[in-house]
Amino acid sequence: MMPVFVNPLDERAATSRSRAPRLDGLQGKTLALFDISKPGGSVFLDRLEHLLVEKYGVAGVVRVMKPTYTKPAPEPVLEGLRFVDGVIEALAD
Template identity: 40%
Template sequence: MQLESILDPTGGTDASADTSLAPRVTSLRGKTLGLLDNTKPNGAALLTGLGTVLRERYGLEGVLMYSKPYFGTPVEPTQTQRIFEECDFAITAIGD
């Protein structure tokens, strides 16, 4: 008889990691927004439209688009660091 393994669907996060929230921006005016596309269908279109609306309505200085190499993998730490350094805040979305 073969035993089956049950996998943890939560991604196996490190319980000791700092999961505190980042400080919130008080205004979007003059800020740079980072948009992270997970590369699934329609994700880029959703984020592009959102970036356009936020820029026009709230006076964003810039909108930068980033893409993950593959939707099924986590964001690379180097990409997270780049977004952190280049943007004041970020939004991600799942397409389909």
């Protein structure tokens, strides 16, 4: 008789979502720079903000920061990303 095992794994089927449409360019767009609050992230994003505005004609930059990098962003923080054309996230140190 074939042995029968009890499945010890999470059996939920993975779901997939389509990716957000890509921007056709940066000129005139409003972008969010998303700082996960790791040390050094602001230094990187300050420089990026300068380049985006001066070199690529970005119309506006919104700076959004997570209260801690150890946890997912809370809803009020995500709310700040809802009305921009694109988001650039400074992931780590």
